[in-house]
Amino acid sequence: MLRPIRIGRAKVAGCIFIPAIMQLQENVPLAPLTTFQIGGPARFLVEAKSISDVREAVVWAKSKNLPLFVLGGGSNLLVSDSGWPGLVLEIAVGGIEQRPGEHEGRTLFDVGAGESWDAFVAHAVSRNYAGIECLSGIPGSVGGTPVQNVGAYGQEVSETIDSVEVFDLRDHQVRDLCNEACGFAYRSSIFNTSERGRFIILRVTYGLTPGGKPHLAYADLRRHFEAQRKSLGLAEVREAVRQIRARKGMLIVEGDPDSRSAGSFFKNPVLSEEKHAELQALASAKGLTLPSYPALEKNHKVSAAWLVEHSGFTRGYAAGHVGISSKHTLAIINRGGATAADVLALKDQIQQRVEETWGIRLEPEPVIFGA
Numbered sequence: 001m002l003r004p005i006r007i008g009r010a011k012v013a014g015c016i017f018i019p020a021i022m023q024l025q026e027n028v029p030l031a032p033l034t035t036f037q038i039g040g041p042a043r044f045l046v047e048a049k050s051i052s053d054v055r056e057a058v059v060w061a062k063s064k065n066l067p068l069f070v071l072g073g074g075s076n077l078l079v080s081d082s083g084w085p086g087l088v089l090e091i092a093v094g095g096i097e098q099r100p101g102e103h104e105g106r107t108l109f110d111v112g113a114g115e116s117w118d119a120f121v122a123h124a125v126s127r128n129y130a131g132i133e134c135l136s137g138i139p140g141s142v143g144g145t146p147v148q149n150v151g152a153y154g155q156e157v158s159e160t161i162d163s164v165e166v167f168d169l170r171d172h173q174v175r176d177l178c179n180e181a182c183g184f185a186y187r188s189s190i191f192n193t194s195e196r197g198r199f200i201i202l203r204v205t206y207g208l209t210p211g212g213k214p215h216l217a218y219a220d221l222r223r224h225f226e227a228q229r230k231s232l233g234l235a236e237v238r239e240a241v242r243q244i245r246a247r248k249g250m251l252i253v254e255g256d257p258d259s260r261s262a263g264s265f266f267k268n269p270v271l272s273e274e275k276h277a278e279l280q281a282l283a284s285a286k287g288l289t290l291p292s293y294p295a296l297e298k299n300h301k302v303s304a305a306w307l308v309e310h311s312g313f314t315r316g317y318a319a320g321h322v323g324i325s326s327k328h329t330l331a332i333i334n335r336g337g338a339t340a341a342d343v344l345a346l347k348d349q350i351q352q353r354v355e356e357t358w359g360i361r362l363e364p365e366p367v368i369f370g371a
């Protein structure tokens, strides 16, 4: 139900106070706001289009003692079946602004957290700015990208983030965090680890390279262009990435049940030299070759998809309303009418089987939240 409720007071012209009105919605189904299309309702929901909307909503939730959850594009979420008992703050701060001039060879773009990530990638690529072309087709909002340091096809967003403007829930101040302060690592940052729940991301500043060459580090992408000898443009790489993603069910395509997911459900495990050697030995005892990549100096990143596949789960595996994508072993999908409990049961089954077979506990990538 949509009804205007007074949730704060705005200060204007010195000491005069006027009531501010925001659209507070009650009992809002969250499932349609997520790519999984699963989950119960939010008791309250507010869409915040500006910093003052954010501030007012936060103050109101605090005054009512309601827990707060910050929602972006809902593409990395599993919402519980009973929903959220407090306020969901949907971030809709918009705007893409290109700063004049260059900063250490890069052009800076200030982008509202509520902008669609893929729309921003399209914007940059069409103007010939390099640095995020391989991140084409990742769903969700700009504000969601620093949270788990999104990455794909050899690029991570931490390579181009210059700074992140945040609202600090501790003291209600707006601050700029430089790249180093965000503590970026593989699928992590301070926003989903040490400072989880402290900051609301309002805007992200990206530094992109004018006229830069596309990044072609990833094997899938190089294979795609094998026969082509001419130099490639950013737009061709963006298109190729989107095609590869569509083949893997990793692009949201209307009507494709394989994209009713939160993308990869498990992170690729990062193992020490010793643990990696143990796993390799176990694989070769079974006559298998373990695919892995060097990561973080002495560590190795192992393919979670391979571990799942070699623990008895195949593409297209079905368990009632849930299953595994027919295009990618790492995506748990909602086959229609699934509940969060169904997804969690399959998640537990996969984790248990992988652990029994390989001695590795897979860590879920999506944020699981709700009562």
Ligand SMILES: Cc1cc2nc3c(=O)[nH]c(=O)nc-3n(C[C@H](O)[C@H](O)[C@H](O)COP(=O)(O)OP(=O)(O)OC[C@H]3O[C@@H](n4cnc5c(N)ncnc54)[C@H](O)[C@@H]3O)c2cc1C
Residues within 6 Å of the ligand: 035, 069, 070, 071, 072, 073, 074, 075, 076, 077, 091, 113, 138, 139, 140, 141, 142, 143, 144, 145, 147, 148, 149, 150, 151, 152, 199, 200, 201, 202, 249, 250, 251, 252, 259, 261, 262, 263, 264, 367
């Ligand atoms: C088909 C598919 C493919 C995918 N492919 C990839 C991929 O290749 N690589 C990859 O890294 N990810 C991938 N993902 C995961 C997901 O798209 C990204 O993690 C995305 O950045 C999440 O952004 P979002 O706006 O949807 O965040 P949400 O799902 O809404 O939220 C995720 C988390 O971020 C927090 N959050 C969101 N916005 C803000 C904000 N403004 N301030 C503070 N906290 C915030 C939320 O509170 C929550 O904890 C994929 C998902 C799908 C469905």
